[in-house]
Amino acid sequence: MAVNKEELEAFTSDGGIGWGEHHHDLFAGTERFFEPVYRTNLVERWIPALDGVEEKLKSGARVADVGCGHGASLILLARAFPASTFVGFDYHEGSVEAARDSAAQAGVGDRVSFQVAGADSFGGEPYDLVCVFNALHEWGDPVGAARHIRSRLAPDGTWMFTEPCTDDELVESVRARTFFSVSTFVCTPSALSQGGEDALGAQAGEANLRRVVEGAGFTRFRRAAETPAFMVLEARP
């Protein structure tokens, strides 16, 4: 991975690079990297692994996707669950615009909307399901954002989030090296750009994620599913 001027400056100053400061190839590349994982797992494996969520989505639920990027995950859910409504939030305006275009092209624009909003301030009616796909570790204040997510959930709602699968201890593997590299140049600088003192990075580990969830006041937390590269975590108020 080549180091550019902004990265050199960040590494010699406060370490922060906001998501939107990167080249637009990063946004499209992120979608191309994650979308096949979601297409393979989200509807058929991950949603059924959550407690009671599939039934709610079938009968009509309100769903938010926070840090939604180009919206691939939400569009897959909207196609699978036509009785439900969906709203995606991201603080990066360019990604929100791309997500709106994709939803219109996919023919789900009537039930899927996208708004520019931060993880610690998004609004809307109480949600039955809030999703965060591979984004929590990039936020400056993950505990504060998790607390806000809890405040936006219906009393029996569910927060599902996915994170790269890693051990709590430092491990040597091609996968870990790949995620650590991306984390160094993208994820950790993103959190630092948001004033983050709790910059988790892409290899946070389940123990650290449990600390975030419990620090935000959730009372139940478990790993509901996993792939070789990602873990699916379920938190309940």
Ligand SMILES: C[S@@+](CC[C@H](N)C(=O)[O-])C[C@H]1O[C@@H](n2cnc3c(N)ncnc32)[C@H](O)[C@@H]1O
């Ligand atoms: C690694 S991308 C994941 C995007 C998408 N969830 C996916 O799986 O393709 C992380 C996303 O989080 C967004 N983001 C970063 N900090 C945020 C914040 N504080 N509030 C809302 N979105 C944020 C970025 O703009 C980016 O779209």
